[in-house]
Amino acid sequence: MTPKNEEDALPTPAPRTTPETERFWEATADGKLLLKKCADCGEYHHYPRSHCPFCFSDETEWTEASGDGTVYTYTVTHQNAAPYDEATPYVLAYVELDDGPRVMTNVVGVEPEDVSVGQEVTVVFDETDDGEYALPRFAPM
Numbered sequence: 015m016t017p018k019n020e021e022d023a024l025p026t027p028a029p030r031t032t033p034e035t036e037r038f039w040e041a042t043a044d045g046k047l048l049l050k051k052c053a054d055c056g057e058y059h060h061y062p063r064s065h066c067p068f069c070f071s072d073e074t075e076w077t078e079a080s081g082d083g084t085v086y087t088y089t090v091t092h093q094n095a096a097p098y099d100e101a102t103p104y105v106l107a108y109v110e111l112d113d114g115p116r117v118m119t120n121v122v123g124v125e126p127e128d129v130s131v132g133q134e135v136t137v138v139f140d141e142t143d144d145g146e147y148a149l150p151r152f153a154p155m
């Protein structure tokens with residue numbers, strides 16, 4: 015992440031993991047974005063689930079995403095409660111991954127006015143406060 019300056023950086027709270035999401039979060043520490051892929055119907059999904067949301071198969075497997083995608087839609091947040099208030103304005107977005115799923119995330123490393131729908135972005139990882147995981151966010155290519 016390349017914040018405008020250190021005070022403008024988005025907070026990096028540690029996630030609450032579950033048995034279904036633990037592997038996803040562990041991979042973020044290694045700079046990898048994992049997706050679940052269904053071995054039966056071939057669809058990718060995110061957030062991680064034990065059963066495919068398309069065909070309900072339990073034959074899902076972890077795959078590494080390319081990390082590339084495009085901004086599907088976004089909004090610029092100008093007000094929020096602490097500790098996010100110090101990071102405003104910041105971009106909350108849905109990024110459509112090249113692999114298919116759309117992920118809710120932040121677009122970082124760019125001024126909000128320079129973000130646009132359809133913009134090509136790639137994943138970046140911001141280490142969480144506890145140092146155990148990283149938050150996947152996206153920056154222009």
Ligand SMILES: [Zn+2]
Nearest residue numbers: 052055066069
């Ligand atoms: Zn499926």
